[in-house]
Amino acid sequence: MLQNLFETNDHLFKVCLIGDGGTGKSSIVERFLGKGFSIGYNLTIGTNICTHTATVDDREIKFQIWDLAGQQRFEFVRSTFYRGSQAIMMVFDLTRPETLKNLREWKQEVLKNIGYSVPFPVVLLGNKCDLQQKIVITQEEITKFRNELRIDFRCDVPFLLTSALSGMNVYEAFEILGYQVLQHRQIMPPTKVVTNC
């Protein structure tokens, strides 16, 4: 792992997953890694780091994933984890409106730690879409926040409804993020930005 952390590679992308505690960041990563889903909540302490390779438009992309602790008590350790990141995955819980509102504070934390170096690739995920009966966040709220993100990060911000439980859109979320980074590096022409919002 230590070797992986210092590896340099054109197609090695460092991505930070952020969002409130319990929104499902670690579950999304577990699902992406093919480890399935667990119902219990094991809160992340500090950060979990792992790597996983995926194919994006016939290219092998190695994601170095930094799954940050969302609980407020870990706020003081988070800033160093953003260093060198090339993309952000923002996660909120569709059943808890405050998790979308709080992403505005997360946004400020990111902007501060990337030194306001925009444009910067971001993908927004509304997780737990399997809990359909409990979804309380409206499309308007999501669109409003996406527009704010687009202005602040000077990038179109794709939005996906995900479920770590069913696996819906989890692989796609990383695939789209991969596109965003490739486009950002101008390795690819600006095509295929997918969104289901």
Ligand SMILES: Nc1nc2c(ncn2[C@@H]2O[C@H](COP(=O)(O)OP(=O)(O)OP(=O)(O)O)[C@@H](O)[C@H]2O)c(=O)[nH]1
């Ligand atoms: N129904 C449902 N539950 C989910 C989903 N994703 C995560 N969960 C549950 O939500 C709880 C929290 O998930 P985690 O992945 O640990 O959340 P986290 O965002 O990593 O939390 P922190 O590490 O504290 O920041 C767990 O009980 C998961 O089983 C989902 O898509 N659907």
Ligand SMILES: [Mg+2]
């Ligand atoms: Mg976690």
